[in-house]
Amino acid sequence: MKITFITVGKTEDVYLKEGIEKYVKRLKHYTKLEMAEIPELKNTKALTEEQQKAKEAELILKKITPLDHVILLDENGTEFTSVQFANYLNKRSVTSSANLIFVVGGPYGFDDSVYQRANDKISLSRMTFSHQMVRLFFTEQLYRAFSIIKGEPYHHQ
Secondary structure, three states, X not given: OEEEEEEEOOOOOHHHHHHHHHHHHHHOOOOEEEEEEEOOOOOHHHOOHHXXXXXXXXXXXXXOOOOOEEEEEEEEEEEOOHHHHHHHHHHHHHHOOOOEEEEEOXXXXXXXXXXXXXXXXXXXXXXXXXXXXXXXXXXXXHHHHHHHHOOOOOOOO
């Protein structure tokens, strides 16, 4: 199973970059993970929120094939415990040959076209986090999920 993590914009804070790199490196033992950054749009002051979401959607959808299983990280998605997320990932890896694509949208969320293409939506929390922090939280949870699946001692219950 290959996992792709699509994000809009760059991670700029050094401490977040270092944390993300730490978990991406650890994940190499479990899965093939590709990090795909979509550049932030230029001249967004001339665009409405809907126009900005539509332009970001075009760039996001170009990175997705018809066979991919697309999961949006969205505030209105399903909330999981870490163990439930591990079970979700394990089930996806067993029942599907499709690549898993996790997507974090831009500052205004996703365009309807991205919602229509998505297979699932997951919420990391009911709280709101910066898009840069979500990248670190997600990569850590992805690592935690694989350690749970493999029965390794990273996660404590």
